[in-house]
Amino acid sequence: MFEDLSSKLENAFKSVTGQARLSDINVAETVREIRRALLDADVNYEVARSITSKVKEKALGQGVVASVTPGQQFTKIVYDELAWVLGEEKEEITFSDKPPTVILIAGLQGSGKTTFSAKLAKWLKEQGKTPMLAAADVYRPAAVDQLKTLGGQIDIPVYAIKEKDAGRVATEAVAEAKKNARDVLIIDTAGRMHVDEYMMNEVADIKKSVNATEVLFVVDSMTGQDAVNTAKEFNEQIDFDGVVLTKLDGDTRGGAAISIKTVVNKSIKFISTGEDMDSISPFYPDRMAQRILGMGDVVSLVERAQQQYDEVQARKLQSKISSDTFNLEDFYGQLQQVKKMGSMKDLVGMIPGMSKQLGDTEIDDESLKPIEAVINSMTIEERRRPQLINGSRRKRIAKGSGTSVKEVNDLLKQFNQMKKMMKTMTKMNKMGRAMEGLKNMTGQQKIN
């Protein structure tokens, strides 16, 4: 039930492989799939709509790269759009010229603020800073204990007071940090609902009174459609500088990242991926885009194919297959193309679902060597007209390539089978295309 977008797109595009251009007809169904996938990944409804309309615009009329399927190519277009929305590059936190740099942590209940605060402190310490933590969550039972315990684990001082006054903890902590020459102060605040006026005022007041250098909004990466509402409200009240995505070690797609970025246009600065104090890392937009699409590494595959594959040659190849003139020389050329794209194992790994299908079967470039050797030991005439290869020629080829007659026989047999299969596939493709075209045309009428 958790089908990857890229495999969905494959299905949507089954019928149009080989078509030279992405047309209105084949784009319509695909856009629908993309939209559904984005919604399944928790991208906000309106945001998903605006993304798909942009993708549609870009896809229409774009040429199909022959070596990848239109589905893969489409995935690339979506990916580029998502990565663009998420921000071109990672953004760092700002440090104050006059220490201490005050970092205020805010967010909803249970988003992971306290754990993140401690992780950030440890991370900064490892970068040579001398951070201090302030326990300004005075509401949740034992929240102060939690931060103190974590502070103890990572050996970073925690400022806390007995009184339940968050504002006082914050301001006093600033003074304390100055006094002890701590150059960064991280203030952990209580989780609060964005609709809770009293609590939202409290955090806004803290921001002002401590003159925060950096305000980080912490969001659970599993958040659904409501992410836009909370992000907007927090942004209006405290105008935060960056977003932290937590619990990314789960299997959520994390579409909320796209929604938030779109609605408030603030950068995602950190991701948090576990309960271990080291599981914090800067945010990489490209990886997030891939995660939301759930797509293996189709992007690199398409990019490599675009670089390496000669479209004209590919078209020649297709006409050769359909006219039944595909020979061993063409096959050899194919092998070389594939090799140029990278190691077989890598390539297979990039195709969604493929690695699973193969299971533990070992694929390595070594397995191609005997095949190449056999073809290399043929004369050009033999490669062009494999039917010439009789018994004595087989013996010669086996000897020349350091293989056995059986291996030569196997190769020739496989080549013939492949040729037959390719021909049937091309025929079926043509027929399928005509059928799909009809179906899509009637489908179009319904839509409009």
Added chain:
Amino acid sequence: MGLLDKLGFGKKEEKLQEGLEKTRTGFLDKMGKALVGKDKVDDEVLDDLEEILITSDVGVKTTLEVIRRIENRVARDRFISSSELQKILKEEITGLLKEHEPDRPAEFEAELKQKPHVILVVGVNGVGKTTTIGKLSNMYKLAGKRVMLGAGDTFRAGAVEQLKIWSERADVPLIQQGHGADPAAVAYDTVASAKSRGADVVLVDTAGRLHNRKALMAELGKIKRVMGKVVDGAPHEVLLVLDASTGQNALQQALAFTEVVDVTGLALTKLDGTAKGGIVIGISHEMSVPVKYIGVGEKIEDLQVFDRARFVQALFEKTVAGSS
């Protein structure tokens, strides 16, 4: 006709802000007006319905199911009034939510078959397990039950202290072995003491764990198993706590937890914000598990027994679900 046929086509892209601020109120009236005397629901109405359901985190699959049901029903009973249609719409959605089971009553006053009635509380990190337990223990106590708590979250810093404060607020005993103890041992201890002290209800807390963490899930399985060694059939209820603001991942959570500890009921927390928690509709329907409680705030009384009709009504309102 597939709903998604219409998604994203022929409609001018609206300004994002406008779309987000579009009010839900009045949708039911609009739907009624658009429909009286027809045997088909207008596309525009279905579009609006789709938007309301999707933005409530109901999810594409369940949204399509709701639309399909409404279309079928309207095709069948063609001449209907607008009030009838509103009723149908609510009924179809309500019908997807599983009813409470008599064996495991949600009401706190209800008589419990087993003594002690053992409840294991599970969920991913930060959904509100400990807070929910605090509120539940108070409700049971007010209903005259003898309650006992077990501090099974021995992992998160401060978790035992947090539950201890709740146990003091509700004035119920807490069994704990401190931070870092074996949670299965705490669970065993709690159920055993409850049995010997004649408690009516036992609530055992567990550490939050992401459902894709194999080892942690296996640990949870063990916690469940040891309880059954002390009291027959324990735990009698496995309550999965879900955060209302969680999106489609909640379904993965429900599936994974059920596989390991066979979830028997859901508690939906944090409904005092703007999140609607629509994902529980699909979960309840697909897994045949009832939603039992909703959490609507941080105070000890901010917990209610789940009411299907009110929950569905709240999907179409701007106001907060569950607020009276």
